[in-house]
Amino acid sequence: DVKVTQSSRYLVKRTGEKVFLECVQDMDHENMFWYRQDPGLGLRLIYFSYDVKMKEKGDIPEGYSVSREKKERFSLILESASTNQTSMYLCASSHPGGDDGYTFGSGTRLTVV
Amino acid sequence: AQKVTQAQTEISVVEKEDVTLDCVYETRDTTYYLFWYKQPPSGELVFLIRRNSFDEQNEISGRYSWNFQKSTSSFNFTITASQVVDSAVYFCALSPGAAGNKLTFGGGTRVLVKP
Numbered sequence: 001d002v003k004v005t006q007s008s009r010y011l012v013k014r015t016g017e018k019v020f021l022e023c024v025q026d027m028d029h030e031n032m033f034w035y036r037q038d039p040g041l042g043l044r045l046i047y048f049s050y051d052v053k054m055k056e057k058g059d060i061p062e063g064y065s066v067s068r069e070k071k072e073r074f075s076l077i078l079e080s081a082s083t084n085q086t087s088m089y090l091c092a093s094s095h096p097g098g099d100d101g102y103t104f105g106s107g108t109r110l111t112v113v
Numbered sequence: 114a115q116k117v118t119q120a121q122t123e124i125s126v127v128e129k130e131d132v133t134l135d136c137v138y139e140t141r142d143t144t145y146y147l148f149w150y151k152q153p154p155s156g157e158l159v160f161l162i163r164r165n166s167f168d169e170q171n172e173i174s175g176r177y178s179w180n181f182q183k184s185t186s187s188f189n190f191t192i193t194a195s196q197v198v199d200s201a202v203y204f205c206a207l208s209p210g211a212a213g214n215k216l217t218f219g220g221g222t223r224v225l226v227k228p
Contacts, residue, residue, distance in 0.1 A: 031213050040122060042204060042218040058215065090158070094213035102216065104158045 003027075006091050006105040013112050019078040021108050023091030029103070030096055032074035034058075034066065037088040037107070046089075049074055050096070081112045115140045117207050119219035126195050127227050134190040134222045136205030142166075147181065147188045148206040148216065158204075163212060164188065195226045 007022035025032065031050050035043040035058075045058030047066040055066050063085060067075045074093075078085055091105040116139040126132050138147065149161040162172060164181050172179045176193045192199050205219040 031215075033215060035218075040220055042117075042119075042220040043206075043216075045215055045217070048215050059217075088156075092216075096211060096213045101160055101163065102213070107156055 004091055004093055004103050004105040006089075006108050008108050009106065011108055011110045013078075013081050013110065015082060015112055017078075017081045017112075019081050019110070019112075021076040021078075021089055021091075021110070023074045023076070023105055024072055025074075025091075025093040025103065026072065027093060027103060028071070029093035030071070031094045032068065033092045033094075033102075034064075034074065034076045035090045035092065036060070037090055043090060046076065078110075081110075083112050086110060086112045115142075115145075115207050115209055115217040117205050117217050117219035119203075119205055119222050121222045122220065123223040123225065125225045125227065128196060129194050132192045132195050132199075132224060132226075134192075134203050134205075134224070136188045136190065136219060138186050138188065138205070138207050140207060140209055142209040144210055146208040146212045148208070149179065149188075149190050150204045150206065151201045152204065152221070153201040161190075161203075165212070192224070195224075197226050197228055200224060200226045 004025045033048045034046040037043045049055045049068045065077045089108045092102045094102045118137045145166045147164045151159040178191045180189045202221045202223045204221045206216045208214045
């Protein structure tokens with residue numbers, strides 16, 4: 001069964017910490033995405049990548065960075081966590097043509113205290 | 114830039130009532146794809162439908178139906194004879210250019226179906 005795996009389901013971090021959220025997919029998808037989900041705001045795109053070592057800013061990249069050293073792994077980095085980054089983070093992947101759609105991870109609920 | 118608007122934040126209905134979720138989108142691309150996803154209380158995103166910009170045919174799948182109108186940039190979703198299991202947050206989303214490109218989501222509509 002194909003899937004996108006996010007390393008943690010729940011995470012609690014302190015303000016100012018550097019936080020790594022890991023996402024791994026086993027579908028050989030070229031495209032990978034990081035979203036954050038907040039009530040009433042839907043899912044907002046943070047960063048995305050259409051190829052290894054390639055990254056592009058989404059709609060809300062401030063305070064975040066990403067790394068894609070291997071095709072299957074896309075990491076989201078909070079350089080200095082702040083309380084306003086408390087949210088649900090969702091990773092997704094897809095083929096460029098999208099024939100098999102998008103596959104989403106089960107999410108990481110991050111709380112910054 | 115793309116934008117998806119779901120004006121209804123929450124809809125409450127009694128079981129067996131029909132419910133229609135509105136979705137209005139903005140894009141400058143001539144080729145684009147529209148999606149609906151369901152997010153039940155368990156949290157996972159469940160794919161419901163994908164539509165490309167060249168196919169305006171309405172679609173019906175069981176109790177679900179979709180109405181795509183390019184003239185009004187709308188892609189509305191109707192649940193007929195709603196059931197308690199339909200209680201969820203529903204998202205409309207748009208992908209410009211190709212179906213696998215970045216998705217822009219609407220804010221979501223929470224549907225509560227009461228028995």
